[in-house]
Amino acid sequence: MQEASTPHDTPDDGVVVRKRRKGIYILPNLFTLAALFGGFYAVVMAMNGRFDLAATGVFAAMILDSLDGRVARMTNTQSAFGEQMDSLSDMVSFGAAPALIAYEWALKGLGRWGWIAAFVYCACAALRLARFNVNTSVVDKRYFQGLPSPAAAALVAGFIWLMTELEFKPYDLSWAMFAIALYAGLTMVTNVPFYSFKDVQMKKSVPFVVIVLIALGFAAISTHPPSVLFALFVIYGTSGYFVYFWRKAKGQPTSVISTSIDEPDERGLHK
Numbered sequence: 001m002q003e004a005s006t007p008h009d010t011p012d013d014g015v016v017v018r019k020r021r022k023g024i025y026i027l028p029n030l031f032t033l034a035a036l037f038g039g040f041y042a043v044v045m046a047m048n049g050r051f052d053l054a055a056t057g058v059f060a061a062m063i064l065d066s067l068d069g070r071v072a073r074m075t076n077t078q079s080a081f082g083e084q085m086d087s088l089s090d091m092v093s094f095g096a097a098p099a100l101i102a103y104e105w106a107l108k109g110l111g112r113w114g115w116i117a118a119f120v121y122c123a124c125a126a127l128r129l130a131r132f133n134v135n136t137s138v139v140d141k142r143y144f145q146g147l148p149s150p151a152a153a154a155l156v157a158g159f160i161w162l163m164t165e166l167e168f169k170p171y172d173l174s175w176a177m178f179a180i181a182l183y184a185g186l187t188m189v190t191n192v193p194f195y196s197f198k199d200v201q202m203k204k205s206v207p208f209v210v211i212v213l214i215a216l217g218f219a220a221i222s223t224h225p226p227s228v229l230f231a232l233f234v235i236y237g238t239s240g241y242f243v244y245f246w247r248k249a250k251g252q253p254t255s256v257i258s259t260s261i262d263e264p265d266e267r268g269l270h271k
Helices: 026-047 051-074 080-105 112-134 149-165 170-188 208-223 225-250
Strands: 143-145 193-195
Touching: 026 051, 026 080, 051 080, 051 149, 080 112, 080 149, 080 170, 112 143, 112 149, 112 170, 149 170, 149 225, 170 225, 193 225, 208 225
Parallel strands: none
Antiparallel strands: 143 193
């Protein structure tokens, strides 16, 4: 009986051709997995009542998340798998983790209002990430459409970290946490433009003073990381509204959406 030939065989010439197995690029995905671990670590620390460590886990995930894409571009290892993996990691580290940390820290004292605020934040993070994936090709690269999820997570985690360092009681800050969670969550799904820093060219030479300013920035953060980092993200988390109203006052377009090919034309819908 003659055996049936497999797709890998070419019986005509007797040469066996093996197809190359599809794999994944290890280097950028290691950074993505490390960022995912940061979010998971944050949730575990919150469950153990170590909210300072939970906040640092979120910030560590932010740093790692900012590196995976750059590493992929530098090493020419971008892939569709990496993009999907990055989105799932972001949902855990900057969506579910901050919501659960905030709930465990102060929101659960508000009863149903607490878990509603936590869910609104988590749901808005999911919507923000889904919209980002869909609108990647039609958004002005210089700006994010709405507050990026890592910055929103930094607002929530930074507030918890700072208040924990200052030894405030969580139940005294329940409504403040409620307001921050709602602000961060809803700002993620607005059409307010937030500067993305993507037009900053790392390969170009810069004046010497820029390096000095960067060194001073690291020194300032090291003096008291919770207060400095939280202040920086408060400034960034409100900057989009200043840009929005400044453009509105100047009569300039406020939307970062250009022309869509697959979706209906969205110009004029986000003013």
